[in-house]
Amino acid sequence: MAQPSSHVTAPLKDELDIVIPTIRNLDFLEQWRPFFQPYHLIIVQDGDPSRNILVPDGFDCELYNRNDVNRVLGPKSSCISFKDSACRCFGFLVSKKKYIFTIDDDCFVGKDPSGKEINALAQHIQNLLTPSTPFFFNTLYDPFREGVDFVRGYPFSLRGGVPTAISHGLWLNIPDYDAPTQLVKPLERNTRYVDAVLTIPKGTLFPMCGMNLAFDRELIGPAMYFGLMGDGQPIGRYDDMWAGWCAKVICDHLSLGVKTGLPYIWHSKASNPFVNLKKEYKGIYWQEDIIPFFQSVVLPKDCTTVQQCYLELSKLVKEKLSPVDPYFNKLGDAMVTWIEAWDLLNSPAQEPAAPVDGVKKN
Amino acid sequence: MAQPSSHVTAPLKDELDIVIPTIRNLDFLEQWRPFFQPYHLIIVQDGDPSRNILVPDGFDCELYNRNDVNRVLGPKSSCISFKDSACRCFGFLVSKKKYIFTIDDDCFVGKDPSGKEINALAQHIQNLLTPSTPFFFNTLYDPFREGVDFVRGYPFSLRGGVPTAISHGLWLNIPDYDAPTQLVKPLERNTRYVDAVLTIPKGTLFPMCGMNLAFDRELIGPAMYFGLMGDGQPIGRYDDMWAGWCAKVICDHLSLGVKTGLPYIWHSKASNPFVNLKKEYKGIYWQEDIIPFFQSVVLPKDCTTVQQCYLELSKLVKEKLSPVDPYFNKLGDAMVTWIEAWDLLNSPAQEPAAPVDGVKKN
Numbered sequence: 001m002a003q004p005s006s007h008v009t010a011p012l013k014d015e016l017d018i019v020i021p022t023i024r025n026l027d028f029l030e031q032w033r034p035f036f037q038p039y040h041l042i043i044v045q046d047g048d049p050s051r052n053i054l055v056p057d058g059f060d061c062e063l064y065n066r067n068d069v070n071r072v073l074g075p076k077s078s079c080i081s082f083k084d085s086a087c088r089c090f091g092f093l094v095s096k097k098k099y100i101f102t103i104d105d106d107c108f109v110g111k112d113p114s115g116k117e118i119n120a121l122a123q124h125i126q127n128l129l130t131p132s133t134p135f136f137f138n139t140l141y142d143p144f145r146e147g148v149d150f151v152r153g154y155p156f157s158l159r160g161g162v163p164t165a166i167s168h169g170l171w172l173n174i175p176d177y178d179a180p181t182q183l184v185k186p187l188e189r190n191t192r193y194v195d196a197v198l199t200i201p202k203g204t205l206f207p208m209c210g211m212n213l214a215f216d217r218e219l220i221g222p223a224m225y226f227g228l229m230g231d232g233q234p235i236g237r238y239d240d241m242w243a244g245w246c247a248k249v250i251c252d253h254l255s256l257g258v259k260t261g262l263p264y265i266w267h268s269k270a271s272n273p274f275v276n277l278k279k280e281y282k283g284i285y286w287q288e289d290i291i292p293f294f295q296s297v298v299l300p301k302d303c304t305t306v307q308q309c310y311l312e313l314s315k316l317v318k319e320k321l322s323p324v325d326p327y328f329n330k331l332g333d334a335m336v337t338w339i340e341a342w343d344l345l346n347s348p349a350q351e352p353a354a355p356v357d358g359v360k361k362n
Numbered sequence: 363m364a365q366p367s368s369h370v371t372a373p374l375k376d377e378l379d380i381v382i383p384t385i386r387n388l389d390f391l392e393q394w395r396p397f398f399q400p401y402h403l404i405i406v407q408d409g410d411p412s413r414n415i416l417v418p419d420g421f422d423c424e425l426y427n428r429n430d431v432n433r434v435l436g437p438k439s440s441c442i443s444f445k446d447s448a449c450r451c452f453g454f455l456v457s458k459k460k461y462i463f464t465i466d467d468d469c470f471v472g473k474d475p476s477g478k479e480i481n482a483l484a485q486h487i488q489n490l491l492t493p494s495t496p497f498f499f500n501t502l503y504d505p506f507r508e509g510v511d512f513v514r515g516y517p518f519s520l521r522g523g524v525p526t527a528i529s530h531g532l533w534l535n536i537p538d539y540d541a542p543t544q545l546v547k548p549l550e551r552n553t554r555y556v557d558a559v560l561t562i563p564k565g566t567l568f569p570m571c572g573m574n575l576a577f578d579r580e581l582i583g584p585a586m587y588f589g590l591m592g593d594g595q596p597i598g599r600y601d602d603m604w605a606g607w608c609a610k611v612i613c614d615h616l617s618l619g620v621k622t623g624l625p626y627i628w629h630s631k632a633s634n635p636f637v638n639l640k641k642e643y644k645g646i647y648w649q650e651d652i653i654p655f656f657q658s659v660v661l662p663k664d665c666t667t668v669q670q671c672y673l674e675l676s677k678l679v680k681e682k683l684s685p686v687d688p689y690f691n692k693l694g695d696a697m698v699t700w701i702e703a704w705d706l707l708n709s710p711a712q713e714p715a716a717p718v719d720g721v722k723k724n
Contacts, residue, residue, distance in 0.1 A: 137569075176501075176513050177514055202566075203565045204498070
């Protein structure tokens with residue numbers, strides 16, 4: 001293992017929040033109890049606020065429903081999606097911790113090939129606390145892992161790496177397919193455990209899935225906006241993709257790292273492909289323009305904070321993508337509102353911030 | 363598995379040559395017999411031509427020593443390294459096949475985690491016959507593998523992929539480390555079998571190792587020049603790296619793919635780190651300039667063949683790298699000689715070419 005510039009420490013109990021968007025009971029937490037119970041949970045209730053979400057006993061958590069979102073953000077709550085798991089980013093906004101792990105409520109504990117239960121959170125923390133290597137590819141994958149290093153021909157000046165902003169985990173069982181692929185291959189299951197973590201190289205975009213995702217909120221939080229999706233919007237299931245495209249170009253600009261690979265979770269249930277097709281179909285053709293847009297984005301050198309980068313990106317989105325659909329004008333505005341909301345709740349002057357009054361449980 | 367634009371067919375018995383540089387007996391072939399015997403072997407003898415190389419019975423092979431290189435290439439033989447495994451590229455030159463697999467004589471048959479012997483050649487062929495996806499990262503790795511596909515958010519217009527030019531395999535047991543890392547970690551062994559093949563994204567360089575490597579000679583052959591190394595040169599152990607940097611920027615320019623990952627071979631013996639340090643030390647500091655050079659190379663749009671690209675690259679090498687060391691002037695000239703030699707032996711007008719008179723065995 002190469003010498004990382006930062007060290008893997010304790011499991012960051014007081015520095016990490018687990019954010020879960022849900023419309024149902026949180027029974028899935030029972031299986032995660034040994035791994036999650038020491039941490040603070042932020043539950044964002046997706047949809048009807050009158051519905052009662054049950055959290056298993058013994059978890060330290062706060063719960064926000066739509067009424068809470070409106071109360072906390074006032075007019076700025078318009079940037080938070082309703083009836084869509086995109087609402088999870090509200091949890092990123094109200095957290096006061098350095099790290100976030102977010103997971104869907106249909107994701108369970110996976111097992112590695114030896115049959116051992118995978119502590120997904122521990123692996124994400126390991127990924128985030130060791131550097132990334134976006135400028136050159138290491139053929140033996142993550143050089144900061146035990147038992148491996150940089151291979152011959154890897155420039156020594158690049159071996160320090162850069163801070164890791166995002167750790168993207170994968171899924172056993174139900175793969176994260178779009179509706180057309182779900183329809184064509186309803187029985188395909190992911191059974192392959194690829195024992196690797198790797199840095200996504202600078203300049204390369206990837207499809208970031210929000211199901212099993214961790215990030216450093218201080219490094220990249222303001223770029224983790226999941227857009228306008230679901231109720232009243234022309235599109236769904238592109239919330240995490242949007243966040244991934246924006247976050248990746250900003251990470252590239254600011255020399256921050258994005259890793260993908262381990263850990264796996266067990267994804268239990270395929271969502272309905274017919275419903276998904278309705279949500280996705282505009283995204284499927286819009287992305288043919290969106291991807292080249294993000295591939296060509298160049299942020300100005302004087303954008304040195306995530307907020308500055310994000311506001312610049314919002315302008316470019318309005319300018320370059322509104323010809324694709326007027327939706328992108330609205331999305332560009334919402335990106336600005338999101339940053340205003342972020343700064344409102346995360347202003348350095350306000351720290352330590354007053355609690356934002358979710359329903360505190362336990 | 364996504365639908366590839368080309369199909370995996372028979373193991374290409376009549377379309378692939380195995381190229382092996384060696385200074386010793388080829389006893390290692392015994393272990394490979396079940397996999398290699400149907401194929402034609404090209405042995406390039408590295409060093410003293412009076413030494414007799416023994417090839418195990420039953421293999422169809424031709425052997426070239428330094429005298430053969432001089433006879434076949436005449437004055438152009440100056441571009442072929444002497445006393446260095448870089449001489450392997452002479453085998454690429456004289457082959458008349460579409461595909462090349464090259465392997466070192468200290469590489470043996472590896473085993474997968476189930477204990478099954480790995481047919482490295484079959485995996486390379488599978489890699490070469492299915493497309494690459496250099497323009498966007500697929501988080502479940504090679505989408506053309508059985509049981510997997512493109513994930514949600516992968517643009518449909520990019521799912522056809524591009525032809526694969528290079529398949530870079532890995533090593534169990536002794537990892538391919540540079541001399542400093544060998545010295546620091548003499549006991550480190552690679553025991554991790556990562557069950558993945560992936561495309562190295564466009565714009566990303568990687569350290570290409572020649573130990574276990576396959577490529578499509580028609581697509582990228584003329585870029586597979588292993589440079590001036592070994593006897594009479596100021597540098598060694600950068601032959602494959604040089605070929606990898608040149609080939610990758612040309613693949614990127616011509617929209618060809620480079621894959622890395624499976625197959626693994628068992629690398630039996632660490633080379634002497636003290637000897638390696640002597641060979642490598644100039645490369646270790648030169649590469650700090652070479653890598654930024656290759657990262658910034660832009661080839662002209664009117665370079666549409668590998669030969670044109672390579673000649674353009676040779677000019678840029680002389681112009682931009684000769685300030686680092688006069689060696690790069692010599693190397694730039696050798697790159698031109700290599701292309702002349704390539705065209706001499708591979709001119710379409712000459713086909714079917716006369717045998718170039720290696721020592722035909724068996």
